[in-house]
Amino acid sequence: MADETTVTDNETGPEQHSEELRFNYNGGDTSELAQHLTGRSLSARLPTLVRRSFSLAWAVDRRSTLALLACQVVSGLLEALGLFATTTALSALIQSAQDPAQLRAAVPSVAILGGAAGSRAVLGIAIQSLSHRLAPRISREAEYRMLEAATNAEMAAYDHPGFNDRYDKADRGVEVSRDMIGQSQNLVSSAATLIAAAVVIAALAPILLPLLALTAVPQAAASVAGERVAYLATLRTFHDRRMLNMLRWHLTHKDQADQIRTDTLAPYLLDKYRASGVRVDRTNDQAAWQRARINLVGSAVSGLASALMWAGVMLLLGTGHISAAAAGTLVFTLRSASRGLYGIVGYGTDLMRTGRYMDDWESFVEEAAGQRLDRGDIVPDRPRHVALHQVTFRYPDADRDTLHEVEFEVRRGEIVAVVGENGSGKTTLMKLLSGLNLPTSGVVTWDGVSTRDLDPHALWKQCAVVPQEFARWPMTARENIHLGQPQPEGDDAVRRAATASGADSVISVLRSGLDTLLAREWWGGQALSSGQWQRIAGARAIHRDAGLLVMDEPTSDLDARAEHRIFTGLRQLARDRAIVLVTHNLANTVVADRIVVMADGRVTAEGPFSELISQPGLFRDLWLLQQDRGNPAI
Numbered sequence: 001m002a003d004e005t006t007v008t009d010n011e012t013g014p015e016q017h018s019e020e021l022r023f024n025y026n027g028g029d030t031s032e033l034a035q036h037l038t039g040r041s042l043s044a045r046l047p048t049l050v051r052r053s054f055s056l057a058w059a060v061d062r063r064s065t066l067a068l069l070a071c072q073v074v075s076g077l078l079e080a081l082g083l084f085a086t087t088t089a090l091s092a093l094i095q096s097a098q099d100p101a102q103l104r105a106a107v108p109s110v111a112i113l114g115g116a117a118g119s120r121a122v123l124g125i126a127i128q129s130l131s132h133r134l135a136p137r138i139s140r141e142a143e144y145r146m147l148e149a150a151t152n153a154e155m156a157a158y159d160h161p162g163f164n165d166r167y168d169k170a171d172r173g174v175e176v177s178r179d180m181i182g183q184s185q186n187l188v189s190s191a192a193t194l195i196a197a198a199v200v201i202a203a204l205a206p207i208l209l210p211l212l213a214l215t216a217v218p219q220a221a222a223s224v225a226g227e228r229v230a231y232l233a234t235l236r237t238f239h240d241r242r243m244l245n246m247l248r249w250h251l252t253h254k255d256q257a258d259q260i261r262t263d264t265l266a267p268y269l270l271d272k273y274r275a276s277g278v279r280v281d282r283t284n285d286q287a288a289w290q291r292a293r294i295n296l297v298g299s300a301v302s303g304l305a306s307a308l309m310w311a312g313v314m315l316l317l318g319t320g321h322i323s324a325a326a327a328g329t330l331v332f333t334l335r336s337a338s339r340g341l342y343g344i345v346g347y348g349t350d351l352m353r354t355g356r357y358m359d360d361w362e363s364f365v366e367e368a369a370g371q372r373l374d375r376g377d378i379v380p381d382r383p384r385h386v387a388l389h390q391v392t393f394r395y396p397d398a399d400r401d402t403l404h405e406v407e408f409e410v411r412r413g414e415i416v417a418v419v420g421e422n423g424s425g426k427t428t429l430m431k432l433l434s435g436l437n438l439p440t441s442g443v444v445t446w447d448g449v450s451t452r453d454l455d456p457h458a459l460w461k462q463c464a465v466v467p468q469e470f471a472r473w474p475m476t477a478r479e480n481i482h483l484g485q486p487q488p489e490g491d492d493a494v495r496r497a498a499t500a501s502g503a504d505s506v507i508s509v510l511r512s513g514l515d516t517l518l519a520r521e522w523w524g525g526q527a528l529s530s531g532q533w534q535r536i537a538g539a540r541a542i543h544r545d546a547g548l549l550v551m552d553e554p555t556s557d558l559d560a561r562a563e564h565r566i567f568t569g570l571r572q573l574a575r576d577r578a579i580v581l582v583t584h585n586l587a588n589t590v591v592a593d594r595i596v597v598m599a600d601g602r603v604t605a606e607g608p609f610s611e612l613i614s615q616p617g618l619f620r621d622l623w624l625l626q627q628d629r630g631n632p633a634i
């Protein structure tokens with residue numbers, strides 16, 4: 001499989017040659033992975049996996065983990081005790097055929113047998129409930145660590161090929177993490193059963209031990225080989241499964257629901273869904289057949305070895321090497337041993353499968369897919385001067401620079417407007433100013449300190465951003481404005497910010513004012529229009545009271561009155577802030593002290609409105625175009 005795979009529409013029609021459904025994938029070459037994925041490497045990982053599962057359990061609940069381990073150990077010891085008691089009981093029972101008085105001699109052993117079985121049953125219930133208690137906690141802890149890692153990754157991570165794939169895989173690890181403790185626990189319990197049985201067999205007929213191993217090895221080898229086949233199938237279907245997830249999201253999410261209907265797009269997307277599903281099924285079917293063949297061979301060889309073992313028991317009995325009582329005990333013990341062995345193989349295979357996903361989770365958590373925030377720890381004050389010096393920026397994996405040697409500055413008390421045609425680099429400039437991205441070369445400084453050396457979280461506390469596409473949090477109006485970080489004045493500060501952005505009139509008509517839940521899909525929530533949401537987003541940034549206010553087309557959905565309110569209020573806000581705003585409506589730039597004109601990633605002109613409008617150049621061209629709507633009457 002190549003690093004990049006094009007998902008085509010073989011099932012639905014002619015092959016597409018567009019890049020529309022082309023995924024970036026850094027998951028590795030399957031054939032190369034297959035070489036590393038040997039039976040030995042897979043089974044050698046079992047102890048590590050058991051350790052990992054118990055250490056996760058330890059992290060979430062020490063007492064339950066200790067109790068679980070203690071129950072396991074005692075249960076294993078009771079198993080051995082029960083098997084030994086079986087020998088004594090059987091021996092007494094067999095002898096009682098000649099001498100009924102021997103029956104009495106069997107009573108203590110039978111009592112031990114019964115006591116051991118009863119206690120093991122109680123321990124089994126305890127083990128099960130402890131596992132049920134730990135499993136969801138482990139899964140939540142795994143999810144928490146993954147979410148924490150994701151929020152601690154550089155923004156650039158999302159532009160790195162493979163980051164999203166690795167996140168998806170880690171997410172699958174979270175899903176299965178809850179199974180890990182049960183599988184480890186069952187594996188340990190099977191191992192305890194096997195050890196207990198092996199001790200009894202070693203005492204009665206040690207020669208049977210190698211035969212016992214012979215029954216298990218082919219089955220175990222078949223399981224591991226089958227698991228390898230399944231893993232490779234999982235890798236081969238990765239892109240299609242991701243496609244299925246993506247389509248499922250697009251087909252059901254509210255944001256696209258209207259366009260799916262008006263564009264009559266559903267049949268086309270559903271065809272794509274079906275085509276991906278067919279490819280996944282085809283690969284899985286092949287893998288299932290291959291596994292069935294491998295398992296058949298493994299079971300046949302194991303069956304032969306098993307027959308040999310039972311023949312061995314009969315031979316030992318026939319030649320007088322063991323007593324009838326010992327032979328009876330061996331029957332129980334060998335059954336118990338094969339239960340243990342098959343348990344180890346079965347649960348071991350399950351655990352290996354879970355472990356693979358957990359590996360993906362662990363690698364994501366450990367290094368946030370290689371994109372963990374790794375900057376300085378200088379805590380910035382409210383900035384007085386933010387600047388770009390000779391900044392060039394290229395998005396990860398892009399084939400050209402987006403910004404070229406940009407010089408830019410904004411001071412506290414100043415409003416700087418950034419204008420330019422679509423794609424000229426305005427939003428990219430905003431991301432660099434607000435420390436979301438770091439420059440490829442050159443330096444972005446806050447009061448002379450590079451954003452590389454600043455503690456990013458402390459920097460963002462001093463920065464308020466109204467992005468082009470802002471979040472519509474499913475929270476109350478109040479929370480949507482203070483974002484869980486209320487000012488000491490509480491609702492007064494929220495209302496003040498709302499008044500400055502025009503959100504006050506939105507809130508005043510909400511059913512429960514600031515307490516109204518702003519998400520219709522949630523029970524009781526109320527829906528807002530795009531412009532109403534934009535007013536809330538504006539209030540959010542103003543409430544933040546940060547030293548740098550960055551607004552990327554903050555009024556694109558606003559009506560004239562609301563837009564007027566925002567722009568006439570900016571001067572007041574700029575008294576103790578540096579403000580940078582991106583706008584396509586050039587009439588709005590009259591409020592700015594300075595206008596920076598961008599074209600193709602470069603700053604091509606700079607100056608106040610009156611200066612730029614009076615000289616030839618892009619700003620004047622764009623201004624004249626905005627005035628001209630082809631109506632001769634105007």
Ligand SMILES: Nc1ncnc2c1ncn2[C@@H]1O[C@H](COP(=O)(O)OP(=O)(O)OP(=O)(O)O)[C@@H](O)[C@H]1O
Binds near residue numbers: 396422424428
């Ligand atoms: N995440 C990304 N990865 C790669 N290239 C990107 C990314 N985001 C933007 N670009 C590219 O950078 C260039 C500048 O984009 P940017 O969003 O900064 O432009 P803009 O001036 O804000 O445009 P608009 O006026 O349409 O909002 C574009 O050519 C775009 O293709």
